[in-house]
Amino acid sequence: MPQPRSPRPRVYLAGPDIFFRDCERRYEALKARCERLDLEGIAPSDGGLGADFSGSDDERARRICEGNVALIRQADGVIANLMNFRGLEPDSGTVFEVGFAVALGKPVVVYGVPAGSYASRVCAAVPCTQDAAGVTRERDSGVMVEGLGQRLNLMLACSTSIEPTAEAALARLAKMLRADRRSPMAPLSDGEAG
Structure with a gap:
């Protein structure tokens, strides 16, 4: 008797995409990319x-916050769109x-x-x-500009992996999640090495 297939890893799709007029199209495209990688994409709630x-x-805001926190807890991993949003920083x-x-x-x-x-x-x-x-x-305020050559604030750059596109982010996360599901002694296949 064949073993039941394990559920697909769940990926929370973080980002400011929800604020755009075409957010439904954006999430459907991300979910379709997840499907191709045998992942389940979970849009914010x-x-x-x-x-x-x-x-x-206030009640609406609390419910939205609690809903998304619950989805992140249930997810196996997260991809996040950290594009500049309303300035030089990602969406807070x-x-x-x-x-x-x-x-x-x-x-x-x-x-x-x-x-x-x-x-x-x-x-x-x-300036x-x-x-x-x-x-x-900053010349006028004297506020230090974080250096160290990182593409983001070091707390984000050092705690995440950065990829150029959503597709590349999903592919990398899929590889990470597959590695997490293998036993520690399972060797990498040729296609997964490196």
């Missing part, structure tokens, strides 16, 4: 709120979701990150200078 919800904005809600998933020990692969270092992007947008110690600072 509205907290189970129907069109007839009559609670306050997405950054929370990334940190929450990392704290839970879930693998997180990010995409949408602009090329080059974070410091070079800041210096291109805001900056180097102080006597060689630290880059």
Whole structure:
């Protein structure tokens, strides 16, 4: 008798995509990419709120937050769109979701990150200078610009894997999740090595 097939790994699809007019199309495309990799894509939740919800904005916000936290807890991994959003930084809600998933020990692969270092992007947008110690600072405010050559703030860059596209992020996460499901002694196949 054949063994029952194990459920597909669940991937939470984090990012500011929910704010775009074509969000449904974006999530359907991401879910289709997940399917091709034998993953189940999970879009952010509205907290189970129907069109007839009559609670306050605070109640709506809490339900949405709790719904998405629950989805991240249930997920096996996360991909996150960390594109610049309303400035030089990723969407703060997405950054929370990334940190929450990392704290839970879930693998997180990010995409949408602009090329080059974070410091070079800041210096291109805001007049900056180097102080006597060689630290880059915003010229007018004197606030330090994080260096170290990372593409994102070091807390994001050091706790996630960065890929150029959603497709590449999903492929990398699929490989990571397959490796997690094997026993520690299982050798990599030729196609999975490296």
